[in-house]
Amino acid sequence: MNSKKNSETIFVTGAAGFIGAALVKALLTLGFKVIGIDNLNDYYSTSLKRSRLTEIEKVSRENGEWFFYEITIEDKKVLLDLINRYEPQIFVHLAAQAGVRYSITNPSAYIQSNLVGFANVLEGCRKNKITHLIYASSSSVYGGNKNLPFYEEQAVNHPVSLYAATKKANELMAHTYSHLYNLPTTGLRFFTVYGPWGRPDMAPMIFARSILKNQPIKVFNYGEMKRDFTYIDDVVEGIIRCCFKKASIDDSFNPLMPNPSTSSAPYRIFNLGNSHPIPLTYFIELLEKNLGKKAIKNFQPLQQGDVVSTAAKMDLLNSWVEYKPTTSIENGIKLFSEWYLDYFKNTS
Template identity: 60%
Template sequence: MNRELKILVTGAAGFIGSSLCLKLLENGQNVIGIDNINDYYDVNLKKDRLKNIEKLSFLKEKSWQFFSIALENTSKLNELFDNFKFDLVVNLAAQAGVRYSLTNPAAYISSNLVGFANILEALRKNEIENLIYASSSSVYGLSKKIPFSENDCVSHPISLYAATKSSNELMAHSYSHLYGIQSIGLRFFTVYGPWGRPDMAPMIFAKSIFERKPIDVFNYGEMERDFTYIDDVVESIYRCCLKPANNDLSFDMENSKPATSFAPHMILNVGNKNPVNLNYFIEILEKEIGIKAIKNFKEIQPGDVVKTYADTDLLEKWINFKPITTFENGIKKFVNWYRNYYIG
């Protein structure tokens, strides 16, 4: 970055958020992180991620402050924005998980809709013009057009989680149009790697394989995911952080070039551009762990999609970067971390 920025990262104790905070601190930025540290999954994992950030901040003498705040808490959020003049907000806080949304819809309404609206309002009231926020590949639903392009229709979500993410994109677009908030929405494709979420397949499968317990293989393994390694995701977000200061975020998606006639809002896919078959994924995981999985084949679950595949041409043109970590190398790094962190 050309100058030192004061950046708010929401969801700072999360998988992607904590990794981004480390990257920003390593590059000399002032970072304020917030997270509600809920118990959707292991709170100790979230606390350990924060300890990593605190350790780096101390060793590197970088600026880091953390506050336990939920996006739904309007008064605390407003107080935070009153106390700090942020140059940029990176909103990664959200209630995650497609399957959890089937049984706990209220959590998604509260965090992903009310919470996101609170962030947009805080930006408007404090005249902060730069926002980067997390969307998801789940917005593509059952689209049969492969690979998924940012130009595709995303008006048919098949889970509440996907519906909230699609809503976030519409909300951000309207605030961009009305109030000039320059926004980049990033549709993440199955992010994995060290410090990952325990509710996602790599962590679930690794735990079961190490403990020699059966794993549920949905749709009989005939599913494909565009797995994207965490370092590549963080690099993509970091490079997008360079862009808002240019004050030229308007983007003509059809012609893949900047334009002045559009709202200053852009959507980008962040994926590896290489779908991996679920059975192959398990095979590579077995190889790195050194233990054969006990497979329990099942039918596809409600809310699941058969295949995700990112068209990342716009991302590559915008930030001059594309994910470079192969799936095999990514799983190797993930298993090494898992073994050190959980097995010892």
């Protein structure tokens, strides 16, 4: 056991997911006791999720305390019993049905996980007097907004996917609990997270796999797209910093001109991005360079539910917890490519 053991117990949902697993490893390295849950659903490869859990186990042998349970957040009784058993001080909610495109064909999965499941999380936090709830929102909430860079004071009333609508709903639900029950809640709008151990349904993994197999990659909107790619380690750093600065009442909150990112309740919303949007074509060039192969590009129109550009204004989070991402897209893609080539070297 690491001698730098910390006293806080932290509960993490979605612990076998891309961001969740990276966060858990970082928290364990810092000596925290971590309770992780995940339903290990088959939205994408369960073997990748189990590999992430194996990596967590390796870290936990030398650092912190780690307890994992395969449960779903939709099961209210099991979830609340587990929270009650461990009495965590901090709750990080990352479990969700992810993916913009999947929400177009499978909307019910998003209703159950992202709305019913989140309601159960809020109830668990309320009943167990959690001192701070940090939860995943998404840059997708900005929807049809074309005023770049996106900033938290903007209205986000025009989502273009059900996934985005559920994330906006999470922010509204969290505010209600902050207001009614004085539960400090912090929502983090993630911007296109990438890196080692990433999700197979996202562009880096899809493109890398196709490039190495000499298969065409679909380049939507004919390549005229930009994304605020944010490296996984930078995202984890932002989450951890927010964990230990509780959401608080905004003393300057004006109900006549309400700021959507703060409140007269202990409630905060922050972008968590890189603030350096990258053209999709440059992103592909970097993958080609690091994988050592050229991509076969199949240019396509903009896909339903997608947005052309994302860019995060990061002033609020920087002023709140002195957060600034440090990983360049060039170094991030290099690290991702090295991991990808190593992890999949024995696959066809």
